[in-house]
Amino acid sequence: MRDYTLPSLGADMDQGRLIEWLVQPGDPVHKGQALAVVDTSKAAIEVEIWFDGVVGELRAAPGQMIPVGAVMATIVASGEAPEPVAAAAPHSVGQAETELTERPTPRPMASASHLEVGGVRRRVSPAARKLAEERGVDLAAVSGTGPLGAVTLSDVEQAAAELAARPTPPVEAVGPAERQALVRQAIATAMSRSKREIPHYYLSQTIPMARAVDWLTAQNTGRSISERVLIAVVQLKAVARALADFPQLNGFFIDGAFQPAPTVHIGVAISLRQGGLVAPALHDVAAKDMPQLMRELSDLVARTRAASLRGSELADPTITVTNLGDQGVEAAFGIISPPQVALVGFGRIAPRPWVSEDGTVAAVPTVTASLAADHRVTDGHTGAMFLTALYDCLQRPEDL
Amino acid sequence: MRMSYREAVREALHEALVRDPRVFLMGEDVGRYGGSYAMSKGFYDEFGPDRIRDAPLSELGFVGAGVGAAMGGMRPIVEVMTVNFSLLALDQIVNMAALYRHMSGGQFSVPVVFRMATGAGRQLAAQHSHSFENWYAHVPGLRVVAPATIADARGMLPAAMAYSDPVVIFEHVGLYNAEGDVEEWRCDLEHAAIRRPGTDVSIITYGGSLPKALSAADSLAAEGIDAEVVDLRVLRPLDRAAIADSVRRTHRVVVVDEGWRTGSLAGEVVAGIAEECLYDLDAPPRRVCSEEVPIPYAKHLEEAALPQPDKIVAAVREVTNA
Numbered sequence: 001m002r003d004y005t006l007p008s009l010g011a012d013m014d015q016g017r018l019i020e021w022l023v024q025p026g027d028p029v030h031k032g033q034a035l036a037v038v039d040t041s042k043a044a045i046e047v048e049i050w051f052d053g054v055v056g057e058l059r060a061a062p063g064q065m066i067p068v069g070a071v072m073a074t075i076v077a078s079g080e081a082p083e084p085v086a087a088a089a090p091h092s093v094g095q096a097e098t099e100l101t102e103r104p105t106p107r108p109m110a111s112a113s114h115l116e117v118g119g120v121r122r123r124v125s126p127a128a129r130k131l132a133e134e135r136g137v138d139l140a141a142v143s144g145t146g147p148l149g150a151v152t153l154s155d156v157e158q159a160a161a162e163l164a165a166r167p168t169p170p171v172e173a174v175g176p177a178e179r180q181a182l183v184r185q186a187i188a189t190a191m192s193r194s195k196r197e198i199p200h201y202y203l204s205q206t207i208p209m210a211r212a213v214d215w216l217t218a219q220n221t222g223r224s225i226s227e228r229v230l231i232a233v234v235q236l237k238a239v240a241r242a243l244a245d246f247p248q249l250n251g252f253f254i255d256g257a258f259q260p261a262p263t264v265h266i267g268v269a270i271s272l273r274q275g276g277l278v279a280p281a282l283h284d285v286a287a288k289d290m291p292q293l294m295r296e297l298s299d300l301v302a303r304t305r306a307a308s309l310r311g312s313e314l315a316d317p318t319i320t321v322t323n324l325g326d327q328g329v330e331a332a333f334g335i336i337s338p339p340q341v342a343l344v345g346f347g348r349i350a351p352r353p354w355v356s357e358d359g360t361v362a363a364v365p366t367v368t369a370s371l372a373a374d375h376r377v378t379d380g381h382t383g384a385m386f387l388t389a390l391y392d393c394l395q396r397p398e399d400l
Numbered sequence: 401m402r403m404s405y406r407e408a409v410r411e412a413l414h415e416a417l418v419r420d421p422r423v424f425l426m427g428e429d430v431g432r433y434g435g436s437y438a439m440s441k442g443f444y445d446e447f448g449p450d451r452i453r454d455a456p457l458s459e460l461g462f463v464g465a466g467v468g469a470a471m472g473g474m475r476p477i478v479e480v481m482t483v484n485f486s487l488l489a490l491d492q493i494v495n496m497a498a499l500y501r502h503m504s505g506g507q508f509s510v511p512v513v514f515r516m517a518t519g520a521g522r523q524l525a526a527q528h529s530h531s532f533e534n535w536y537a538h539v540p541g542l543r544v545v546a547p548a549t550i551a552d553a554r555g556m557l558p559a560a561m562a563y564s565d566p567v568v569i570f571e572h573v574g575l576y577n578a579e580g581d582v583e584e585w586r587c588d589l590e591h592a593a594i595r596r597p598g599t600d601v602s603i604i605t606y607g608g609s610l611p612k613a614l615s616a617a618d619s620l621a622a623e624g625i626d627a628e629v630v631d632l633r634v635l636r637p638l639d640r641a642a643i644a645d646s647v648r649r650t651h652r653v654v655v656v657d658e659g660w661r662t663g664s665l666a667g668e669v670v671a672g673i674a675e676e677c678l679y680d681l682d683a684p685p686r687r688v689c690s691e692e693v694p695i696p697y698a699k700h701l702e703e704a705a706l707p708q709p710d711k712i713v714a715a716v717r718e719v720t721n722a
Contacts (some may be wrong), residue, residue, distance in 0.1 A: 147719060153651055
């Protein structure tokens with residue numbers, strides 16, 4: 001039996017509120033399937049599972065705050081004997097919300113409340129103690145029926161069932177104003193941490209875009225409007241391609257060390273209508289062709305704004321790209337989203353005077369690409385070579 | 401096929417003697433008398449005095465001879481009338497048989513099988529009734545098994561003969577007359593066996609206490625307690641995975657062992673459970689062992705001194721708080 005736990009859906013996330021279960025005990029589930037919708041401070045996220053199996057027991061109830069890492073359900077993995085489902089109703093992780101919403105911290109061996117009665121250590125079987133911890137049952141409120149009055153597994157199970165039987169408070173719909181405040185708070189936390197911890201360095205490069213724009217125009221000829229690929233996709237693909245030679249810009253800085261990521265998942269900064277932004281992952285950009293990337297990007301933007309992202313999309317990005325060209329700025333110098341180590345920014349593509357190789361000046365569409373990178377992992381030399389590689393990639397769009 | 405435990409052991413011995421000319425049986429009264437428990441009845445006439453060897457009342461001497469014969473290329477089966485007498489031969493079993501592979505740097509192995517009757521219940525008094533299985537289960541270099549079923553009585557000897565290191569087989573005197581149907585008897589000497597699956601408590605036992613545990617489990621079933629009965633089968637090395645697996649499912653454990661509680665095999669089993677699955681326990685483990693007295697001769701006192709089904713039932717009620 002394996003556990004389905006609440007993953008961290010971002011560096012700053014330490015809890016989430018369960019909105020609804022998408023499965024019931026006994027349902028077969030498959031790797032990649034979303035089992036639950038969890039509200040983080042940023043959005044309602046569908047949380048996937050990463051192995052095949054059958055849902056055993058649901059241990060969290062809608063409306064409940066769940067700490068990151070807590071078991072939300074048990075899954076009987078394929079090939080295992082299923083264990084009998086104790087009760088049809090999901091067991092509640094607990095009513096004592098204040099306790100659950102705290103980040104789990106090591107508890108003292110004996111907290112007076114439930115372990116001692118009149119100075120005598122209360123008898124709780126080891127198995128019951130473990131189960132109470134898992135289900136969030138307060139042992140102080142459980143009476144023991146075991147040997148010498150000990151609290152046993154069945155006592156804890158009964159207490160958990162009683163908790164689950166109590167009417168669950170309706171899930172509060174998070175209103176737009178509250179959501180906006182939460183998003184603002186999440187951004188504040190992440191960006192403050194970034195600026196506090198990450199020694200950024202910034203580089204920029206002006207890149208002529210005539211070839212890329214002309215190539216894309218030719219490519220889009222004959223495509224229906226809905227199939228047309230945006231220049232932003234060409235830029236994303238170029239970033240992924242350029243990163244192939246600079247793995248030290250693609251990955252995570254965790255526990256004092258850099259961990260390169262094997263694939264490029266670009267976090268695409270998407271602004272939200274009510275304010276704020278989210279940067280969910282466009283997966284494995286290097287391996288996909290542009291029409292596919294375009295479809296996935298459209299889907300990602302739509303779902304981000306509808307607040308229905310999947311957990312992996314929030315947790316996965318290995319680098320972020322922010323494109324503020326549509327807003328008309330010349331260049332964008334971003335703040336790295338920890339634990340990532342780099343961010344690429346693009347400004348507006350517009351005709352600007354450009355001195356060509358023969359010395360003549362012409363009006364050519366150009367863009368300013370920038371790199372914000374973590375100086376703990378790379379130096380300006382690496383960053384400069386990366387921007388040059390990006391420049392080259394955008395001169396040969398047909399090779400992307 | 402229906403047979404008794406005694407017939408199963410006899411058939412296994414007979415097969416071993418027929419199959420391999422290096423095999424011989426040696427012990428007190430195994431030849432002309434036909435075995436203290438009639439295990440080798442008729443063998444003397446069939447196989448002759450060279451292969452069915454009557455030994456003098458000298459355990460140290462004939463057990464040592466068996467060890468030497470094994471080192472010399474024979475496959476002896478040495479019968480010690482009861483484990484109580486085997487204490488005279490402890491030096492040959494513990495210091496010689498168990499250690500020779502080690503002491504000779506792997507040059508010698510000692511492929512000998514020691515068979516010993518063990519246990520009480522037949523009014524044979526203290527000097528013939530004790531259970532010292534754990535003395536041998538303590539020693540690296542020995543494999544120690546306890547056939548508790550008729551199939552294991554039939555199958556464990558041929559399995560033991562396949563080892564090139566010493567194996568000690570404990571046959572409980574209370575089992576010899578047990579009868580049952582035996583279909584498949586081939587077995588390994590590695591794994592414990594679940595003799596009765598259950599969900600509420602694991603009764604872990606071996607040897608002569610198995611029928612008592614099964615009887616207790618039947619009584620408990622009438623009370624609505626579904627007991628699992630685990631037969632250790634192999635006392636060294638213990639099948640710790642099987643023990644833990646059962647306890648993780650039932651969360652309660654009673655260990656039944658005819659040895660005395662202090663320093664018992666039951667203590668080792670409980671210690672292993674505490675080490676490996678403390679957090680799966682829903683009640684303190686209980687042991688049902690012999691009372692710490694010399695096993696009495698008088699029938700009612702002997703019965704009172706030994707683990708009995710009602711004592712097992714009482715222990716299970718304690719851990720289940722029934």
